[in-house]
Amino acid sequence: MRVKMVVAYDGTNYSGWQIQPNGVTIEQKLNEALQALLGEDIRVTGASRTDAGVHSLGNVCIFDTDTRMPAEKISYALNQRLPEDIVVQDSCEVPDTFHPRFSRSRKTYEYRILNRRFRMPTRRLDTYFYHYPLDVEKMQEAADYLVGEHDFKSFCAVNAQSKTSVRTIYACTVTKEADIITIRVTGNGFLYNMVRIIAGTLIKVGAGEFAPQEMQTILDACDRSVAGPTAPAHGLTMIGLEYE
């Protein structure tokens, strides 16, 4: 049977999702725990191969297994074998045709900025500290330009390998609660580093270095060098995916 799992993790201590020769990854930890639990050579396939330091409340992965354990019980049993910074939130059986990356979905990410005079130790792992005051209204005005179907080439890492850089953003909101500014973006897919470059560009808008309407110029340019910098990984959290 094919099992789908929803996985939350604190990415601080991992070299990202995808298995790699150097560094411990989420994918590796899940494979090892599943192999120990089920006694099979299991390889999970993830929806979003998050970068080193990026967090997730609900990444999705699948794997195929011959186990007789009910799919719903796997989450509970697996969590006993996982470190405390990786927790499976749900497990269920899905049709063999379901693939977490090729099935159509809406993905949501949040980029959090701690915008205050001094760092706040209790939020240092999941917010990016930015000292200078940011204008949230201007950031929202700029974010509005991103909504819709666009070529996001300006917001894609130069070394990325995607067939097309056209994506659809359904919503992009910038809100502030206490000292934390949250950029929340939902789309049908994201290019490599896209949310972090959006965040880095919106920070420049908030700081007054770009005018909000310059977002249109940046989009039109289809040139990575005109957008803002790639904001640091630890401010980014993958919130989840909804499949059609």
Added chain:
Amino acid sequence: MRVKMVVAYDGTNYSGWQIQPNGVTIEQKLNEALQALLGEDIRVTGASRTDAGVHSLGNVCIFDTDTRMPAEKISYALNQRLPEDIVVQDSCEVPDTFHPRFSRSRKTYEYRILNRRFRMPTRRLDTYFYHYPLDVEKMQEAADYLVGEHDFKSFCAVNAQSKTSVRTIYACTVTKEADIITIRVTGNGFLYNMVRIIAGTLIKVGAGEFAPQEMQTILDACDRSVAGPTAPAHGLTMIGLEYE
């Protein structure tokens, strides 16, 4: 001159505030950093000697120094010498008569409970995970009994050494946002483990083990054994102090 500092920390990796023979403490880290910065044998005096694992957004401490460095600059300079889980939020000169424990103040603490089916890795450091659903309205109803001047002996660790166990609670609210229940309590002072015992007792109310009106019986008993358990330290955050 006497300098007052406001200090925030993630208590996860410390054996609490107060210097002790075994284990690294916040007080020790501050003394060491101040001694390195100012070249004097500095000993800070803290307002709240928080326990191991307890966090703070704004604990207060003082120290006396002969430095010519302006008091307001000390926070910036000191943060360069402190680990990333301790951050001074403010420093200013105060009269020699000011003492952080003996001056009258209002203290606010928050106890946070992550109330959902599975643990959430990104909030594991500053929330206490509780799996069974809790009734927030009943918890608020119970919390209302605590407001006012009472003898809180039932909510004090048995080995505590206080002259009196009478304290005044100005406000005690229980709110829920997404999966996190926050117990916020403001008072003129707290007995040893008092907020954690209040939290442990309110959790029992929320789970249906105590009726809300039993809070009155528990208060009247003046007996630690009738209240709920001491909730774990890592759910507790000292929010701050306001001096009169």
